[in-house]
Amino acid sequence: MTLLRRHPVLVTCFALALSATLYFGVRTIQRTIYWMDPAHQAQALEPWMTPRYIAHSWLVDGRALARHLGVPPDPKERPTLETIAKKRGVPLAEVIAEAEAFLALHAERQE
Structure with a gap:
């Protein structure tokens, strides 16, 4: 005291x-x-996931993934894959395929 x-x-x-x-x-x-937790590593892509979440799960650069998906750098907004597809006016499957292609390319570089 x-x-x-x-x-x-x-x-x-x-x-x-x-x-x-x-x-x-x-x-x-x-x-x-x-x-x-292995359940959170290299998860299959889901519509609710954000580029940042995917980056953590797959150990890739989140900013590079966001740029690849056409997401403008805005730290306040964290759009999901579903939101990205709606804003771009493309099917969700197309955005998921683009993200998977990025992940496949990055996985090849790490091996």
């Missing part, structure tokens, strides 16, 4: 820093556990 009375700003800053460290540490551990 003495420390808090003598240095309230310092103790408050320390508590905030500790809270932030705990928050980001737990978040990192959760994401690591999620992506280490």
Whole structure:
């Protein structure tokens, strides 16, 4: 209690820093556990998936995949494959085929 009375700003800053460290540490551990699960690696493409999700699942560059699918770089918007198809006015199967072609090309480069 003495420390808090003598240095309230310092103790408050320390508590905030500790809270932030705990928050980001737990978040990192959760994401690591999620992506280490084999069920989330190299998943078959689904309409609900975003280019970023696909990139995490397949370990490819998400920005390159988004560019390949014609998605403008907007960090606020995360369109799904279904949304991309609707915006482009093409069938969903076409967008999925384009994404699969990108993944196949990238997989060949990694081997």
